[in-house]
Amino acid sequence: MAMERTLVLVKPDAVRRGLSGEIIARLEHRGLVLRGARLVQVDEQLADAHYAEHRGKDFFAGLVSFITSGPTLALVVEGESAVAAVRSTMGATDPARSAPGTIRGDLGLSMPDNLVHGSDSLESAARELALWFPELEDETV
Numbered sequence: 001m002a003m004e005r006t007l008v009l010v011k012p013d014a015v016r017r018g019l020s021g022e023i024i025a026r027l028e029h030r031g032l033v034l035r036g037a038r039l040v041q042v043d044e045q046l047a048d049a050h051y052a053e054h055r056g057k058d059f060f061a062g063l064v065s066f067i068t069s070g071p072t073l074a075l076v077v078e079g080e081s082a083v084a085a086v087r088s089t090m091g092a093t094d095p096a097r098s099a100p101g102t103i104r105g106d107l108g109l110s111m112p113d114n115l116v117h118g119s120d121s122l123e124s125a126a127r128e129l130a131l132w133f134p135e136l137e138d139e140t141v
């Protein structure tokens with residue numbers, strides 16, 4: 001077990017629906033701690049960089065248009081095994097197939113508007129945190 005930092009995004013659908021507090025509460029109740037927060041109007045450049053691994057896929061244009069459709073709440077989340085803990089708290093990518101008890105399984109039913117993003121590995125977390133919170137780059141966990 002190791003202390004980790006990961007990036008969580010409360011996506012525009014969740015901010016629009018007033019679910020930011022609910023999502024933060026679920027993470028905090030799990031024992032995860034907020035180390036940074038910022039409301040960001042994502043532009044195409046940040047959307048493209050963040051979702052670089054999905055360039056060329058059929059849903060990419062829709063994904064970029066969704067993530068730039070309104071403010072996104074970006075969070076630095078810290079805790080023991082935070083990467084995996086966030087991912088299991090979020091649930092599977094497709095909310096229609098996410099388990100009840102998870103954020104996506106309880107609060108959503110469609111894609112790409114699946115409420116949250118969580119980095120999928122420590123390497124992704126480092127890359128994504130540098131994109132969204134460049135001022136934290138020199139800090140160690």
Ligand code: IDP
Nearest residue numbers: 054059063092093111112113114116117118120
């Ligand atoms: P993840 O967010 O669970 O890591 P990824 O496969 O990395 O899932 O996909 C990134 C995001 O792209 C998803 O969270 C969702 O918003 C969107 N997405 C993924 N697959 C599809 C799809 O088949 N149709 C529409 N949107 C999708």
Ligand code: MG
Nearest residue numbers: 117118119120
């Ligand atoms: Mg992903």
